Amino acid sequence: MDQIEVFCPGSVANISCGFDVLGFCLEPVGDLMKVTKTDKPGITIGSIKGQGLPKDPLKNVASVAAMALLEAHPSSFGFQIDIDKRIKPGSGIGSSAASAAGAVFAINELLGKPFSRNELVQFAMAGEALASGAAHADNLAPVLLGGFTLVRSNQSLDIIKLPSPPDLVATVIHPKIELKTIHSRAILKNTVPLDKAIQQWGNLGAFVSALYTNDYGLLSRSMKDKVIEPYRAMLIPQFYKVKASALQAGALGSGISGSGPSIYALSKGMDIAIQVGEAMKKQFDDLELEYEVHLSKINNEGIKIV
Amino acid sequence: MDQIEVFCPGSVANISCGFDVLGFCLEPVGDLMKVTKTDKPGITIGSIKGQGLPKDPLKNVASVAAMALLEAHPSSFGFQIDIDKRIKPGSGIGSSAASAAGAVFAINELLGKPFSRNELVQFAMAGEALASGAAHADNLAPVLLGGFTLVRSNQSLDIIKLPSPPDLVATVIHPKIELKTIHSRAILKNTVPLDKAIQQWGNLGAFVSALYTNDYGLLSRSMKDKVIEPYRAMLIPQFYKVKASALQAGALGSGISGSGPSIYALSKGMDIAIQVGEAMKKQFDDLELEYEVHLSKINNEGIKIV
Numbered sequence: 001m002d003q004i005e006v007f008c009p010g011s012v013a014n015i016s017c018g019f020d021v022l023g024f025c026l027e028p029v030g031d032l033m034k035v036t037k038t039d040k041p042g043i044t045i046g047s048i049k050g051q052g053l054p055k056d057p058l059k060n061v062a063s064v065a066a067m068a069l070l071e072a073h074p075s076s077f078g079f080q081i082d083i084d085k086r087i088k089p090g091s092g093i094g095s096s097a098a099s100a101a102g103a104v105f106a107i108n109e110l111l112g113k114p115f116s117r118n119e120l121v122q123f124a125m126a127g128e129a130l131a132s133g134a135a136h137a138d139n140l141a142p143v144l145l146g147g148f149t150l151v152r153s154n155q156s157l158d159i160i161k162l163p164s165p166p167d168l169v170a171t172v173i174h175p176k177i178e179l180k181t182i183h184s185r186a187i188l189k190n191t192v193p194l195d196k197a198i199q200q201w202g203n204l205g206a207f208v209s210a211l212y213t214n215d216y217g218l219l220s221r222s223m224k225d226k227v228i229e230p231y232r233a234m235l236i237p238q239f240y241k242v243k244a245s246a247l248q249a250g251a252l253g254s255g256i257s258g259s260g261p262s263i264y265a266l267s268k269g270m271d272i273a274i275q276v277g278e279a280m281k282k283q284f285d286d287l288e289l290e291y292e293v294h295l296s297k298i299n300n301e302g303i304k305i306v
Numbered sequence: 307m308d309q310i311e312v313f314c315p316g317s318v319a320n321i322s323c324g325f326d327v328l329g330f331c332l333e334p335v336g337d338l339m340k341v342t343k344t345d346k347p348g349i350t351i352g353s354i355k356g357q358g359l360p361k362d363p364l365k366n367v368a369s370v371a372a373m374a375l376l377e378a379h380p381s382s383f384g385f386q387i388d389i390d391k392r393i394k395p396g397s398g399i400g401s402s403a404a405s406a407a408g409a410v411f412a413i414n415e416l417l418g419k420p421f422s423r424n425e426l427v428q429f430a431m432a433g434e435a436l437a438s439g440a441a442h443a444d445n446l447a448p449v450l451l452g453g454f455t456l457v458r459s460n461q462s463l464d465i466i467k468l469p470s471p472p473d474l475v476a477t478v479i480h481p482k483i484e485l486k487t488i489h490s491r492a493i494l495k496n497t498v499p500l501d502k503a504i505q506q507w508g509n510l511g512a513f514v515s516a517l518y519t520n521d522y523g524l525l526s527r528s529m530k531d532k533v534i535e536p537y538r539a540m541l542i543p544q545f546y547k548v549k550a551s552a553l554q555a556g557a558l559g560s561g562i563s564g565s566g567p568s569i570y571a572l573s574k575g576m577d578i579a580i581q582v583g584e585a586m587k588k589q590f591d592d593l594e595l596e597y598e599v600h601l602s603k604i605n606n607e608g609i610k611i612v
Contacts, residue, residue, distance in 0.1 A: 017507075018507070018511070019504060019507075020504045020508075021504065021507060021508040021511060022511070150508065150511045150512060150515065151508060152508045152509060152511070152512035152524075152527065152528060153505070153508060153509075153527075154504075154508075158512070158524075158527060160511075160512055160515050160524065162515060188500065189500065190499060190500055191497040191498060191499055191500060192497060192498050192499075192500055192503045193496060193497055193498075194494065194495065194496055194497060194498055194533075197498045197503040197506070197507075197533070198325060198326045198327065198460075199459070200503070200507055201323075201324070201325075201327060201503075201506055201507040201510045202326075202327040202456065202457060202458045202459060202460075203458060203459075204507045204510060204511045205324070205327060205328070205456045205458070205466075205510045205511060205513075205514045206456060206458035206464070206466055207511075208511045208514040208515055209456065209466050209468060209514055209518075212515075212518040218458075218464075218466065221458065221459075221464060222458060227500075227503070
């Protein structure tokens with residue numbers, strides 16, 4: 001096999017109570033990436049469609065991740081990466097994670113799969129570090145493993161795949177403003193009040209339990225964030241109105257997707273998820289702010305060959 | 307039925323990564339409580355064996371909890387409570403929770419069970435508040451529901467019973483010094499560094515996942531506490547030596563039981579739990595500090611009629 005094309009899905013990280021540890025994988029939205037073996041060793045970026053991203057291999061998230069993999073597993077041939085970038089950078093649904101995961105997944109396939117999907121996370125982290133200033137696995141893990149994932153430790157990359165209740169559907173609305181992860185991090189406080197931290201980990205524990213027991217009511221009650229949301233909401237126009245409208249339309253919960261500006265909601269069933277999307281749209285229509293809406297089941301498979 | 311005797315088990319709260327939210331119920335250690343209907347309405351404390359606790363119904367944890375129940379469910383007759391107090395107050399294995407839970411459980415039985423075990427937590431909270439200054443359900447929940455429990459919200463008393471991996475055995479060593487919960491709370495900081503809070507909720511999520519999947523390795527990796535233990539360890543002589551010796555003897559994890567001074571360990575299987583107990587003892591023997599050791603499977607039934 002000399003060439004492979006992969007679908008690199010978007011993902012939602014943080015999920016209210018799970019800042020920096022929880023994420024889930026989206027189904028219909030993602031990049032396409034073609035990777036081709038070359039005679040000359042090393043990584044080159046061929047074409048980039050859709051977005052103006054750097055072609056310098058040292059500055060592109062996909063090639064930086066690819067080089068990290070090749071450092072651990074040297075190869076006598078090289079790889080050219082062609083990207084059809086459909087996830088807008090800075091949208092909050094894991095644009096850089098899709099690129100980084102795509103490159104390492106595709107090259108791993110072309111090398112005969114020396115690494116497991118779980119092992120690929122460590123290499124993709126190099127790409128994430130380039131994009132966001134600090135490497136986090138909370139988007140990479142769901143893209144590479146599929147479904148819901150928990151990053152127990154970002155240091156040791158101890159990653160757990162969690163079950164997905166069958167009827168969950170995500171609605172994600174992306175207002176057309178760009179937020180850099182690096183800025184969304186800067187707005188956060190370095191300390192958390194102990195009582196709020198306790199509420200947060202109580203909610204996270206309940207959220208994990210609800211995934212195992214398909215308890216949609218508990219899932220809904222646990223989708224709270226008293227720690228991060230109050231700060232990041234300031235960067236997103238109409239955030240609280242959009243969230244309130246989603247809940248009123250029947251969503252189980254709603255919050256900031258990744259570091260924003262996208263806002264996600266989880267609902268039981270596609271019908272409700274559609275209504276939630278309509279309700280969210282209305283808030284941005286009132287502002288005359290452009291947006292895009294994605295409806296998605298939980299993508300349990302993750303990144304895949306097309 | 308005019309009289310009932312109940313076994314009120316001890317419990318371990320906090321469990322390293324689960325400060326204020328996680329707990330499990332012990333099997334062999336607990337109080338005995340006899341509750342008898344009386345013609346005169348109200349609550350009286352009859353005899354208290356084992357410990358010098360107040361007989362004034364307004365100052366005793368059991369009677370205060372009982373009165374909270376009777377306020378919600380008035381009765382034309384009263385109740386006398388006789389306590390054989392086997393769990394030493396201030397030992398860190400839920401002495402006040404056993405008393406509070408015992409009184410409300412026994413009276414609920416004598417009243418024909420108007421309340422579920424889950425509903426009884428709210429009344430028992432009144433007793434806990436008397437004992438520790440602030441009402442927390444992290445010991446009450448495992449005593450009343452059995453097994454492992456998660457208190458998602460202490461405000462709304464949203465309590466989840468979690469599964470217990472079949473081979474888990476607890477070793478609890480109680481050095482004979484008394485620590486008041488109120489003092490163990492005072493030593494804590496009001497804020498937590500954000501990075502440590504993230505590690506804590508990552509570990510808690512992983513711990514909950516491990517209970518559902520019987521993943522003893524993950525359970526072990528997640529039994530960490532960077533938030534509370536560093537402060538409370540200062541109140542417990544030899545804490546780090548005892549913990550290290552437990553881990554060296556094969557325990558999955560070890561930490562402070564409740565607010566201390568008891569130290570707990572969880573092991574896979576009784577043989578290891580016994581060796582862990584011997585290793586822990588040795589540290590206190592070197593200090594010539596008196597202690598008591600309990601070995602216990604996870605008590606999945608909780609409080610019960612004897």
